Amino acid sequence: MRDFTQELLELIRLTSTDLPNQVEERLKTALASEELGSAAHAALETILKNVTMTRKNSTPICQDTGTPIFFVSAPTSIDKDELTVQIRGAIELATQKSYLRPNAVHSITGKNSGNNLGDAYFPTIHFQPSANDELSVDLILKGGGCENVGAQYSLPNDELKAGRDLEGVRRAALDAVYRAQGEGCAPGFLGIAIGGDRGTGYAASKEVLMRDPDDHNRDAELDQLENRITTEANELGIGPMGFGGKATVLGTKIISSYRLPASFFVTISYMCWAFRHHKMIVKGEAIDYE
């Protein structure tokens, strides 16, 4: 199998240092919506300056380079074990080059591994079979601040009067945004998974963030709910960094999956403004980055 280590290294560099244009555009729109001279306006201005600077200097957008989460879609010709070794090798190289901060800490001893490699969960690598003969590797870097404000609700929830329906999902999502305040480095993005179990719910709530920020949900009802949650979350007035303001949530994506008759989980992953996501596509000899 071909060695993709250098190409994967480039994917990591790009993801850590170059904020996707669509995210930057949303931050610019958010800036325009905030009042000149307000704290929210100043925060977004600082954020956007930082984005331009790190892209130019090829340095990390945020010092917390997060958990590297890979979603690989691979044709049968790809040896998964070998690709895993290459991904881990690229992570180590990227850490040496300071594209990533050493971020893997042993939970019992508190020792930092120094090279960003932990056990099989760090970095996180999800595999799925590819429908064609293309290999695609999505990478998301998810920081600790926003990961800490993620939440999972088991419906029905008395306090929110949230039942096992889409109205219940809306209530849970808004409550999660309220609880997060600015601590997940707002304005952020919401990935929401309806159903699954506690484990698959969290995985799906991250995977759904890979969708194109500008796309629409194929399910008309969920599409409507996505827009409604974004709009109402912004009405909360939490604003950038929790300083108060109009921009709290820049986008919402929802996925639903099967559940047990006894369970109804709503899982919300919060992604900070530093929504670092890029994709590498290998088609024959050609390699593209998105």
Next chain:
Amino acid sequence: MEKHLNIPISADEIRDLKVGESVLLSGIMITGRDAVHKWIHDTFIDKTKPATQEDLDTLSQLKPILDGGLIYHCGPVVSGLETKQYRFVAAGPTTSIREEPYQGDVIHFLNLRGVIGKGGMGPKTLKACHDAPAVYFHAIGGAAALIAESVTEVIGVHKLEFGIPEAIWVIKVKDLPVIVTMDSHNASLHTSVRDQSKSILNRLIEG
């Protein structure tokens, strides 16, 4: 619009600041997070740990910098460790609330005019801000590169044995961008935003 403030900052300049104001800070400050606050508190305020000569020397070097000065809650990424030609590579704020048990006492003891961090602090610190007077400056989470650029010089380092992120770095900054989120008039933007968003949440959920 943006206010420029030079460190040391006067009590009057601090009383003029209101929550929500943007400020560009210039001058000399130190970084300090958990280990530093605990060290100052245990050694010099509570005196549960006897002060060594080295502790006393360090304190006497820091005192003039901190009189009317600021502590930045920051665990920087620093380059040039081998050559001691230190440079800040990334210098975003860290979560401040962990210093809540110590912060008020430390503000009074060192005559600080404020602290810089992220996420805001609690009632003890807000009271100290009122009495001192001092303010809480909020730096922008994630804007690590931009903030590192505003650090024009690393003047020195104390207590390197605490580790790089926890050590006391004496730095010179030019136009470090921050927002006042707790002022010396008992106002906290964090509390007011939380309260307001709570009542809107109730309306959105009940309505």
